[in-house]
């Protein structure tokens with residue numbers, strides 16, 4: 154049966170097994186690095202980071218809490234970043250003196266993460282690090298230190314595994330490259 158996403162899928166960039174294998178490696182590394190932490194808080198950036206967070210957390214053996222931030226830098230239907238970032242939902246936890254690890258789906262220009270990291274840093278966590286599943290490093294406009302990276306990828310618009318195409322297809326278990334022609338047809 155043909156599924157709706159197939160029209161937009163140019164190619165699978167990272168298949169499910171490869172994603173899951175890398176997430177186990179990241180979880181193992183994070184578990185070792187935070188082995189002595191008693192205050193670990195994973196802060197997931199909504200909505201895109203949610204699939205990654207839930208899989209990653211299952212491989213983190215250190216006791217921890219999870220929390221969420223929703224931020225947006227893209228206007229609806231616009232695939233270029235605006236540089237204007239807004240926090241639509243803030244964390245509920247008090248992060249002062251805690252080990253905070255931000256979990257994000259993808260870093261593109263860096264505007265979103267820069268804003269979120271600066272906002273969190275101002276609240277004096279004990280430590281603040283960043284774990285991003287995907288990094289389009291060649292697109293960076295503002296500097297961001299990424300402590301844990303799943304995969305560095307080329308400058309292609311991708312979707313699936315938390316990342317959306319106009320809010321859809323976040324549920325796919327793999328990362329796909331969007332077909333520019335199919336996107337234009339829809340515009």
Ligand code: IMP
Nearest residue numbers: 226234260261262263264265310311316
């Ligand atoms: P930045 O502020 O330019 O770094 O953009 C980061 C945000 O843009 C991510 O959290 C995603 O929501 C979105 N984004 C950037 N590149 C892609 C992509 O290729 N597919 C889907 N969303 C993307």
Ligand code: MG
Nearest residue numbers: 199200201258
């Ligand atoms: Mg996002």
